[in-house]
Amino acid sequence: MALLTDTIPLLCRSKDDVVNFLRGAGTSEALLGRIREQLALDRGAVSKYKITRDVIGQLNEQGDQGLGVRRALLRRVTEFDDFSTCWPDDQLKARGLVAQIRDVVGVKDSFTRMQQERDQEREAHVAARRATEDKLRRRGALYADLRTQISNLFGMEDTHKRGLELESLLNRIFSLDGIGIREAFTLRLEDGEAAEQIDGVVELDGQIYLVELKWWAKPLDINPVSRHLVRVINRAGVSGLMISASGYSSPAVQECERFLVHGVMVLGELRELVLLLEREESIGSWLRQKTRMAKLERRPYAVLDVDF
Structure with missing residues (x-):
């Protein structure tokens, strides 16, 4: 502002x-009226x-209210380029002061831009964190809803x-874990009679699993398991997943x-799914680990929190 006070009279x-x-x-x-009156009364006194x-x-005393005018005033000075309108003796000094103001404004603008960039970066981080938190809250609500619905099944x-x-x-x-699924479907013969009932199909890491669900009062015996094995072996490159409540x-x-x-062939238990929902853990990771143990350790029946 002191530079402006020295420069504007020269321009x-x-x-x-x-x-x-x-x-x-x-x-x-309102600001200029009093000055016009003074000039009209006694020009030499001002x-x-x-x-x-x-x-x-x-303008400074106006604070934020006068900010727009102060910026416009700076802009008028920094953009001033016709020094022929100045008094000849003032032209060189006016050029130097305008250049100095441009330098000061340039430094100030650089700091302002850096501050704005920092603010934008901080706002981006805050927005990303809020988005993550919102996603986790929604995911947690979905897990809680699924836990409730599974619990309700026990009284059905x-x-x-x-x-x-x-x-x-x-x-x-x-x-919920982003795994491709196909819901239950039935394969029928030409006469319309049902040939196979498939409870579901899931695809994980490019591997397709035929899914069979059983809710019996006692442990599953060899018969329902063998029937599912036949479905799997009749489809080249397909794996099997069986989930039992007992x-x-x-x-x-x-x-x-x-x-x-x-x-x-992977054998799972319903209680494992309930445990995954309670912990809000990935069912995809669970299936990968069970598949790995089935392939490498020849253990199709590895149970969460017991065997891994």
Whole structure:
């Protein structure tokens, strides 16, 4: 502001020119009116420097309200390039002061831009953190909803309806982890008779799994497990996943172990899914680990929190 007070009078030949220069930057007549009155009464009592100093002082006192005018005033000075309008003796000094103001403004603008960039970066980090937190809250709400719905199944007396509800819930659990799914479907013969009932299909890391769900009162024996193994072996390159609410009998597990020379068969328990939902952990990671143990350790029936 001190530089402006020294520079503006040099850019204007007359006192009226100073007033007009300040007016051109948006200075209100409320500020300039008193100066015009003084000039009308006694021009000699008011200098160009006093006019500039008084107006800039009042603009500063306005705070944010006068910010727009102060910026416009700076812009008018820094963009000034026709020094032929100045008094000849003032031209060189005016050029130097304008250059100095441009330097000061340039440094200030650089700091302002850096501050703005820091503010933008901080705002971006805050927005990203909030987005992550919102995503986690939504994910947590979905996990809680699925836990509640699975818990409700234990009190359901209609076993057929319970099985259908479990199939739907399993699809939602897999889709929550971004795993490709296909819901239950039936393969039929030419006469329309059902040939196979597939509870679901999931695809993880390019590997397709035929899914079978069973909610029995006792551990699954070899018969339902063998039927699922037949479905799997009849499809080249397809793996099997069976989920039981009651575990498996030893003969059923042994049959799956023997099957591992032909393909991948993974045995899971409903309680493992409940545990994953309680911990809000990835069902994809769970299936990968079980598949890895089935392939490398020949253990199709590895249970979460017991075997890994």
